[in-house]
Amino acid sequence: MAETGVISEGEGDPNRRDFIHIAAGAAAAGAGAMIAWPLINQMNPAADTLALASIEFDLTKVQEGQQVVIKWQGKPVFVRYRTPAELQKVVTEGAVGSPPQTDAERTKSGHEQYLVVVGSCTHLGCVPTFNAGDYGGWFCPCHGSHYDASGRIRKGPAPLNLIVPEYEYTSDTRVRIG
Amino acid sequence: MSEHESTYVPKTGVEKWLDTRLPIIRFGVDYMSLPTPRNLNYWWTFGGILALCLMTQIVTGIVLAMHYTPHVDLAFASVERIMRDVNGGWLIRYVHANGASMFFIAVYLHMLRGLYYGSYKAPREMIWIIGCVIFFLMIATAFLGYVLPWGQMSFWGAEVITNLIGAIPVIGEPILIWLRGGPAIDNATLNRFFSLHYLLPFAILGCVVLHLWALHHAGQNNPVGILIPKDREKKDLVPFHPYFTVKDGFAIILFLILFAIFVFYQPNALGHADNYIPANPLQTPSHIVPEWYMLPFYAILRAIPDKFGGVVAMFSAIGVLFVLPWLDTSKVRSMRYRPTMRTFFFIFLVVGVGLGWCGGQLPDAPVIPGFDGFVLLDGNINSYLWLTRLFTLYYFAFFLVILPFVGLKETPLPIPATISEPVLVGADAIPAAAPASPEKKG
Numbered sequence: 186m187a188e189t190g191v192i193s194e195g196e197g198d199p200n201r202r203d204f205i206h207i208a209a210g211a212a213a214a215g216a217g218a219m220i221a222w223p224l225i226n227q228m229n230p231a232a233d234t235l236a237l238a239s240i241e242f243d244l245t246k247v248q249e250g251q252q253v254v255i256k257w258q259g260k261p262v263f264v265r266y267r268t269p270a271e272l273q274k275v276v277t278e279g280a281v282g283s284p285p286q287t288d289a290e291r292t293k294s295g296h297e298q299y300l301v302v303v304g305s306c307t308h309l310g311c312v313p314t315f316n317a318g319d320y321g322g323w324f325c326p327c328h329g330s331h332y333d334a335s336g337r338i339r340k341g342p343a344p345l346n347l348i349v350p351e352y353e354y355t356s357d358t359r360v361r362i363g
Numbered sequence: 364m365s366e367h368e369s370t371y372v373p374k375t376g377v378e379k380w381l382d383t384r385l386p387i388i389r390f391g392v393d394y395m396s397l398p399t400p401r402n403l404n405y406w407w408t409f410g411g412i413l414a415l416c417l418m419t420q421i422v423t424g425i426v427l428a429m430h431y432t433p434h435v436d437l438a439f440a441s442v443e444r445i446m447r448d449v450n451g452g453w454l455i456r457y458v459h460a461n462g463a464s465m466f467f468i469a470v471y472l473h474m475l476r477g478l479y480y481g482s483y484k485a486p487r488e489m490i491w492i493i494g495c496v497i498f499f500l501m502i503a504t505a506f507l508g509y510v511l512p513w514g515q516m517s518f519w520g521a522e523v524i525t526n527l528i529g530a531i532p533v534i535g536e537p538i539l540i541w542l543r544g545g546p547a548i549d550n551a552t553l554n555r556f557f558s559l560h561y562l563l564p565f566a567i568l569g570c571v572v573l574h575l576w577a578l579h580h581a582g583q584n585n586p587v588g589i590l591i592p593k594d595r596e597k598k599d600l601v602p603f604h605p606y607f608t609v610k611d612g613f614a615i616i617l618f619l620i621l622f623a624i625f626v627f628y629q630p631n632a633l634g635h636a637d638n639y640i641p642a643n644p645l646q647t648p649s650h651i652v653p654e655w656y657m658l659p660f661y662a663i664l665r666a667i668p669d670k671f672g673g674v675v676a677m678f679s680a681i682g683v684l685f686v687l688p689w690l691d692t693s694k695v696r697s698m699r700y701r702p703t704m705r706t707f708f709f710i711f712l713v714v715g716v717g718l719g720w721c722g723g724q725l726p727d728a729p730v731i732p733g734f735d736g737f738v739l740l741d742g743n744i745n746s747y748l749w750l751t752r753l754f755t756l757y758y759f760a761f762f763l764v765i766l767p768f769v770g771l772k773e774t775p776l777p778i779p780a781t782i783s784e785p786v787l788v789g790a791d792a793i794p795a796a797a798p799a800s801p802e803k804k805g
Contacts, residue, residue, distance in 0.1 A: 308526075
């Protein structure tokens with residue numbers, strides 16, 4: 186700037202013209218960012234999408250040995266009523282999966298027979314098939330991940346156990362997910 | 364070569380008036396008379412074919428958008444309505460859907476031609492890089508378009524591909540939610556995919572203008588791969604029109620015949636039957652595959668046991684193309700004169716097709732039926748998993764090891780001084796090791 190400036194105060198020294206250039210440039214950059222932000226932010230989940238954050242479910246709809254798939258936030262949620270044999274198997278296995286977890290860490294005490302997990306494979310989001318695979322839980326048809334009856338990843342490319350969503354028992358037979 | 368002298372002489376008063384204000388006719392005339400190497404073979408016709416493909420997709424796409432409804436409850440039905448009720452809708456949609464495949468057939472051949480004849484080397488690096496940008500935009504556009512019919516493959520393809528972004532550590536999850544507009548693929552996702560699918564072809568069009576600008580500035584490469592010496596320009600260059608408009612035109616007719624065979628006789632051969640089932644977010648199809656033109660990259664994704672590593676490998680497979688001009692250390696452009704490299708090139712072709720084939724198979728399925736093999740690390744040695752890994756290794760080795768290394772070590776064949784020399788002097792000028800027309804194989 187110094188070489189083109191009318192008022193030059195020695196080589197390399199910032200002068201008032203340099204200051205104006207930098208200030209104007211900074212203001213333009215700031216304005217650009219402020220204009221860009223709403224254009225980027227509009228793509229985030231809208232208020233009505235976020236409003237669908239929780240649902241209630243009646244556990245009496247699930248028979249022993251079965252699972253019911255419900256839709257929560259657009260994603261499938263598995264509610265599985267495990268048989269005593271299945272339950273005993275996953276409890277005696279201790280802490281396995283990724284990260285290693287015991288079955289008790291993935292259920293609510295007093296309701297151990299019910300497992301509630303998000304039914305999206307933690308690999309790339311496919312819905313695992315019920316009662317398939319080598320561990321008696323789920324098998325993901327897309328890329329071959331095996332989950333046990335506690336939803337813990339045992340074999341295949343998926344990096345994590347099936348996610349246990351936030352939920353609570355509102356009564357003995359009703360849960361609120363989310 | 365772009366700096367050739369303008370031959371346009373405005374004749375009428377209107378032309379003269381316009382020429383001093385907006386010399387658009389001069390631009391067009393000069394463009395069509397561009398001096399072009401006279402030895403270009405049919406592998407050079409794919410540029411024109413690709414221009415036709417882009418225009419076909421834009422025109423049919425605009426028409427389809429007049430009848431399509433981007434809503435999760437209505438999209439599938441609106442596509443079926445296009446197929447059954449809209450006048451000629453079946454034709455326009457089949458042209459658009461198969462047009463995408465035709466576009467990719469042409470672009471892959473166009474890229475392989477550039478790879479074989481060294482069209483990416485100085486002074487043409489920018490042509491190649493812009494071409495890579497176009498290729499990447501094409502993949503993005505094709506993916507977005509495949510989601511729009513909202514069938515099972517649309518939905519689960521979108522699920523799997525967007526989840527790739529979720530694999531990025533820490534920032535992946537927020538970006539994923541931002542991209543989808545919610546916790547899962549839903550109406551917000553479909554709406555924005557429709558908007559972007561309409562937008563990106565025009566971004567491609569803009570890149571095509573830059574691609575052609577760079578091409579006409581640096582001049583076209585040719586099968587011999589030499590720069591035309593200044594004193595040979597009169598003899599070795601011919602005007603683009605009529606010589607190459609006619610040649611391109613003939614190639615386009617042949618291409619359109621292939622196109623028509625698909626549209627009229629096998630319109631669903633390149634698609635997947637599951638996409639005629641409406642999307643169901645609670646049920647994944649038993650075997651998810653992307654469209655054929657994505658299969659090599661999908662295979663690379665699955666070959667890596669780590670989720671994020673797979674994503675990195677897949678994007679690197681495309682990213683490596685961008686730096687290709689600096690990975691190839693040879694000064695010789697055309698592989699006609701690089702017999703060692705040519706062998707590696709043909710292996711690369713086989714590997715590329717092989718990756719595509721592997722991408723369509725189940726990873727655990729045996730390659731050779733009846734052979735038990737043995738388990739190596741996480742999979743049986745006789746499985747598509749390991750075959751894919753072998754191919755993936757070669758894919759990256761080709762760019763990162765073979766191209767830099769062979770360029771330094773090989774002895775290229777003697778290169779002719781002019782593009783006429785191999786033809787005019789006769790068989791003596793062509794080294795014995797090089798077939799007279801290697802382009803017929805390449």
